[in-house]
Amino acid sequence: MADNPALDQFGEEIGAGPLYKQYNMIFAFIAQFNYVGAQVTIAAFFINYATENGGFTSTQGSNMLSYALICFTVGRFVGTALATVFQADFIMIIYTAICIALNAYVCTGRGTPAVAVLITIFFFEAPMYSTLFTMGTANLGKHTRRGAGILVMGVSGGAVFTPIQGAVADHAGTRISYMVPLIGFTHVMGYVVFHWIRHGRHIMRVKEVTAVTAAGLGSDGDEEKKEEVVMSERV
Template identity: 70%
Template sequence: MAGGVPIQTMTLSDGYLTGRALVFPISLITSLFFLWGFSYGLLDVLNKHFQTVLDITKLQSTGLQVMYFGGGYLLFSPIAAEVLKRRGYKITVLMGLTLYSLGAILFWPTAHFSTYQNRIASFGGFCVCTLVIACGLATLETAANSYAVVIGNPTSASARLQFCQSWNGVASFIGPLIASKFFFTGANANNLVNVQFVYLAVACAGVVVAVIFIFAKLPEVSESALQGSEQMILRDDDGNVIAQGPLYKQYNMIFGFVAQFCYVGAQVTIASFFINYVTELKDASYSSSEAANFLSYALITFTVGRFIATALATVFQPDFLMIVYTCCAIAFNGYVCAGVGRATVGVLIVLFFFEAPMYPTIFTLGTANLGRHTRRGAGILVMGVAGGAVFPPIQGAVADAASTHISYIVPLVGFVYVLGYVAFHWLRHGRHIFRVKDIVVSGEVGIEGGAMCKVQDGKYVEHAEKNDP
C-alpha cells in the first residue's frame, strides 16, 4: 500500500541461528506465547463467572471452549498454515495479532449491553468474541510454535519450545489472579463491568506487540531452507525414507495430531472445571474467589513444571521424558476422580505439573523431519488444540448428570492415548533415555564437503547420499 510502513524482514535461507543471534527473535516470539497464555487463563475463569452472572448451566458454559478451540483452532488453523506457507512468519503473526485485538475489543460492547433478560443472547455474543480471539490465537500459535522449532539447532528444538511455552504458563496464572480480584469480589461478583476493562487492556497489549513486530527485523526462514532436505535422502532409524511422500502419509504427524487432540482436551477440561471441583467439595466450603486463587496456584505449578521440563529436555530424550510424566499424570488424575477430602485439591494442583511439558513435546515429536511439509504440519498439529472443544461438553454433561468429581474420568482417557503415542514413539526411535544428538541437518551447519551428515555428539559420523537429479 502506498505510503504504508514497510515490513522489515531478513531471510535466513541456509542453516539456523545459534548463540546470541537467537536471543532477539526468540524474545519476540515469546511475547506471543505470553499473550495467548493470558487469554487462556481468563477463559477458564469466565467459564464459572458466566454460570453465576448469566445463570447458565455447566454444559452451556462450555460453549466458550467450543468456540475457542473448535471454531478458532480446528477451523482456522489450516487457513493460518496456508498463509504461513505463502507469506511467511511475520505476515502470519501480524494477521494473528489483528484478529486477537479485534476480538478483545468486541468484548466491550457485548459486556456493556448485557442484561439478565438478554443473557442467552449476550452469552452468544461472548462466544462470537471468543471465536474471533481464537482465530487470532490459532494463527499466532501456528506461526510461533513452528518458528521456535525451525529457527535454531534441531537438537535443542524440544527444549527451546519448552522454554517459549513456559512463558505461556506465566501469563496463564496471571489471568486467574486478576479475575479472582476483579470478577469474583464485592459488587463485581454479579456483573460484567470489569470484563470490559480487562479485555480492553488485552486489546491494547495486542496492538502494542503488533507495532513492535511491524518495525522489528525478524529473521525469516525461507521455504528453500525448509525444503533443503528434499535434495537429500533422509532416513529414520530403520532406514526408511522420511519427509519425501505426500502429507497424508506422514503417519507420525497424524498420530501426533491425535495425541495433541487428546492432551489439549484433557488439559482444558481439567482447568475448565477446576473451580467447580473445588467449590463442590463435600467436606470443605471454598468460595469461587478462593477456588480461583487455587487455580492460579495450579497454573503457577504448571509454569514451574514447564521450566523444569525445559532443563530436563536438555538431558533426557523428549519421548522418554513424556512417558514418565504421562504415567504420573494418569496416576494423579485417577486419584482426583476417586479421592475424597481436601487433599484432592492438592493432588489436582500437582496434576498440572505433570501435564506441563506435553503440548510442546508432542508438537516437536509430531513435526520432526517433515521437510517441505513443516509449515502445513505445524498447522495440523495446532488443529489438535480442537480437543479443547470436544472434551469439555462431554465432561460438562457427565458433571451435570453425576458429579464434577466423576467427570474427571474424561481427561483420564485423553492421557491414556498420549501415553500410547509417546511409548510407541520411544520404542520406535531407539529407546534412548538420555538425549542423543543424532539428527540429519542441512544448511551451513551440518554440511561437510557439500553433503549432508549425521551429527552425533557434535561429530560428523555418517554421510547421507544425495538424490540423483
C-alpha cells in the first residue's frame, strides 16, 4: 500500500498523514458512539416507558417492543434501498432530523400516541450504524483497518448512555429520561450535516470514480505506469 498509494483527483495520497489527523474518522467515531448510546437506551427503557407513560401492562409493553424491532428490521432494508438512489449523508440528515423530532415528542407526549411515536423511531434509526461506519471509513487509505476498528468501538456508547438514562429516570421519570438519546441524535445530526456540506451537498447518489495508483518506474527506465482502481469518492 505504501509503495503504490491511491491518489485522489488532486494527485494527493488517499489517507495521507497520521491516523490521529483523519478527522472525518474521528468525528464519525463520536457520532457512532452517540448513535449507539441512543439506540440502546431507546430499546432498554421501552417497556418502562410503555407502562409508566403509556398506561400499558408489562406484557403489552413486551409485545410492542417486538413490533418496534420489526420496524427496525424493515427500516434497515428500506434505508439500504434508498441509499442506491440518494446520497447516504443526505439520507442521514433526513432520518436524524425525523428521529430528533420524534424523540422530542416522546419526551413530552403521553399515552398511546407517545408509545406509537417511540416505535416509529426504531424504523428511522435502523440504517444509522452501518451508514456512519461507511462514512467514517471512507478514503482512509492505509489507515482503513485501524479506522474500522476504532469505528466498531463506537458500540461502547451503549454502555455509557444506559446508566446515565437510568439515573435520570430514577430522579425525573422515564419520559424525561429520553432526553438522553435526544442529545445523542443531536450529535449525530451535527456530524452528518458537516459531512454533507464538506462533500459537495449532493442529494442524488454520486457514482463511483476512478482513483489513480502510481506503480513507480521500472529498472529498465520505462515510463511510470499507472494502475486504475475504483473506489468511492463519497458514500
